Amino acid sequence: MPELPEVETLRRELKILVNKTISNVEVRAPKIVLPFSVPEFAKRLKGENITSVERRAKILLIELTSGSILTIHLKMTGQLIYAPKGKAPIVGGHPQKGGIENLPNKYTHLIIDFTDGTKLYFNDLRKFGWARLVTKKEFEVMTAHIGIEPLSKAFTAYVLETIIKKYPRRPIKQLLLDQTLIAGIGNIYADESCFLAKILPMEIAGKLHTKEIKKLHEAIIYILKLSIQKKGTSAKNYLRSNGKPGGMVPHLNVYGRGKEVCKVCGTTLTKIKFNGRGTHFCSQCQKPL
DNA sequence: CGGAGTGTTAGTCG
DNA sequence: CCGACTAACACTCC
Numbered sequence: 575m576p577e578l579p580e581v582e583t584l585r586r587e588l589k590i591l592v593n594k595t596i597s598n599v600e601v602r603a604p605k606i607v608l609p610f611s612v613p614e615f616a617k618r619l620k621g622e623n624i625t626s627v628e629r630r631a632k633i634l635l636i637e638l639t640s641g642s643i644l645t646i647h648l649k650m651t652g653q654l655i656y657a658p659k660g661k662a663p664i665v666g667g668h669p670q671k672g673g674i675e676n677l678p679n680k681y682t683h684l685i686i687d688f689t690d691g692t693k694l695y696f697n698d699l700r701k702f703g704w705a706r707l708v709t710k711k712e713f714e715v716m717t718a719h720i721g722i723e724p725l726s727k728a729f730t731a732y733v734l735e736t737i738i739k740k741y742p743r744r745p746i747k748q749l750l751l752d753q754t755l756i757a758g759i760g761n762i763y764a765d766e767s768c769f770l771a772k773i774l775p776m777e778i779a780g781k782l783h784t785k786e787i788k789k790l791h792e793a794i795i796y797i798l799k800l801s802i803q804k805k806g807t808s809a810k811n812y813l814r815s816n817g818k819p820g821g822m823v824p825h826l827n828v829y830g831r832g833k834e835v836c837k838v839c840g841t842t843l844t845k846i847k848f849n850g851r852g853t854h855f856c857s858q859c860q861k862p863l
Numbered sequence: 864c865g866g867a868g869t870g871t872t873a874g875t876c877g
Numbered sequence: 878c879c880g881a882c883t884a885a886c887a888c889t890c891c
Contacts, residue, residue: 577870605885632871649871651887668870681887700886702871744880753872760870807870829870850882852868 576632576648576667578724578758579801579822584654584666585629591636591656594688595623603683606696606704618707619644619686631720631757635713643713645706646696652703653681655695666806668699721755724794729756731784731791738787742780746790748849749779759794762807762829765854767793769828774860775853781863800825828854 576584599616601607607615619638626637634654636644646654653667655677677695678685684696684705696705708716721737722729737755738746749755750764759767768775770793773786782790801807804821807829823830827837831854832845841858 580870647871649885650869651871698886699888700869702885751871762870847868849880 576652576806577760577763578629578632579763579798579804580666580806581629581632581634581648581758582802583805584664585627585634587664587666588627588634588636588654588656590658590664591624591627591688591694593624594690594692596620596686597689598687600685600687601683602678602685603701605701606683606698607706608704610707615707618642630717631723631753632760633717641710643708643710645708645713645716647703647706648698649700649702649704651699653697655697657693657695659691667697719754721753721757723757724759725798729791729795731788734791734794735784735787738779738782742778744779745775745849746773746777746779746782747775747851747853750794751849751851756794758798761851762826763794763797763801765829766797766827769793769855769860770797772860774855774862776848777863783863786863828856830854 596619599619601612601615604612610618622642623639624636625639626635628635628637632647634646634648636646638644646652648654648667651668653665653669656664657677658664679697681697681699682695683698683701686694688694696703706716722733737749741749747764747768750759750767751761765775767790771786771790773782773790801822804825807822807826828843831843833842835842836856836859839856839858841856843854844857845852845854847853
């Protein structure tokens, strides 16, 4: 699930981990912590103090006193749950059946204990996600190929135009999803950005003129910021609030609304498979250029 | 029941 | 280098 807004939401909430010390680490799915072996991973983390919680693209960074970074990618179905003592848990990532009540459950692959008795659980139904412990240098290498942060000041309409000019023959949605170009946009926000900019996701990028590029640039920033403000599309406290959708869901215009009508013009929305991904748009509001 | 689809991305093959 | 496809995995939906 998690795209940039969801990981950013989680990052902000997990700031609470700063200054906590890791007392114990339990790995129940060894592949999650590769390339380290389970004992080695645990040994390296034990005693570490958390100095900061950051984000790069869709990766959550838990920075440690030693200078190493515990990087976590939730991929499609990962979920993090921080269980403070006697307080409501912090839940982020993909909502999961099986609940957050009885942890650990069969999808819990990593448990980090802190000296104050609180715990961080990493659940992942499909086990695509990972928690990699890296040095600063390894982190640099790992993220060297990742594109610009769309919410950074550096991401201007001109930068977007430059990216488009580099790959003018690719469909615009493909560019938005390409993590080596722009970091953190996934399937939901790619479709939503295109809708707001009134551009078809399949549109050949090179056909966009400066005006459309400006609109798209604006749309990307608007939708990402709105979603962060709404704490993401994914359900937070999903099971405790009994299946209620995440705060962003009512604000989605096209994603997941396949057979519903466009909120702007009333036309029935279209859902197709494009580039291997479910792609949603309004054939009335979004016309070929 | 079978098959398609799912918020991701790395790797392979032509 | 590029695009198309697949695998990693497990569940839900039709």
